[in-house]
Amino acid sequence: MDWKNKTVLVTGSEGFIGSHLTEALLKRGARVRAFVLYNSFNSWGWLEDLTAPLLKRTQVFLGDVRDQNSVSAAMEGVDTVFHLAALIGIPFSYVSQETYVDTNIKGTLNVLQAARRFGTRKVIHTSTSEVYGTAQYVPINEDHPVNPQSPYAATKAAADNLALSFHKSFDLPVTILRPFNTFGPRQSARAVIPTIISQVLAKKPQIKLGSLETVRDFNYVANTVDAFIRLAQTQGVDGQVYNAGSGAEISIGAVVDLAAKILKRKVAVKTDAQRVRPQKSEVMRLLCDYKKLERVCAWAPAVSFEEGLRRTCEWMKKHKGAYKADVYTV
16 A cells, blocks of 8 residues: 555554654655644644654644544544554553543544544554453463453453444444554653663662563564554454564563663662552553464564664663653653
């Protein structure tokens, strides 16, 4: 598929993955309408990290995914919608459940209804590996039971089912991409890898973390972006769920050791009780089986975890001011 001059919408474009996806689509020649959460500072988030020529070609649309009118206005006339806008911080979902329902479920409903109204060619809806809960078997394929263990995961599972119901009920061309733990430059400190790196760079005698025993499948952001784009240009994937991950697992404790090695620091870790999830809500193990995605669009992760961690460390060295190493970001 040639993206040149195709008009696409990216919701959540100002965020971590959304800004990288926007950048990649612009480089492929697409006309990107970047949906950004309205704010009085007129901040475009990480879109402002794009080069001037790319940013000049970006149509920034300020709105709120919870508002049906602004979603409709943004979606009219677009070929493809990449729906990434969501509240994603798990700790904050213990505090503000209603906001997660409004953003993650109602926001998705607004996108689906507008796509149906305008006859949008393709909707790629973003899920999360958190909907699986702690692995009941590994690697986790798309047939694994869905068992959300946090309010965040529950709202994402509901949004997934809503998207699939629109395909079954109205033949809406929607496909679900379920990324495992994406990491890389521009990620906020509410995620564990930037939390680790920012504290190591601050030369703290001890870094504060939650559980070190949990195991995750970390996938570099360029790999996840490639999965979004390949899936959007592949035929015969409507109404399906596809996992995207590295196919490898690593404990949080081992991530600390590798980050310290890359940054040439010696670190000790102190368990911070406020960073530990409630026991029944903690997801202990995630490991991705991405064979289904590989079969349909020849996708496989190109950047290894260690190489991705090196790139992330280098980027964060240059952007230390974007992180508050002393503050726990909920």
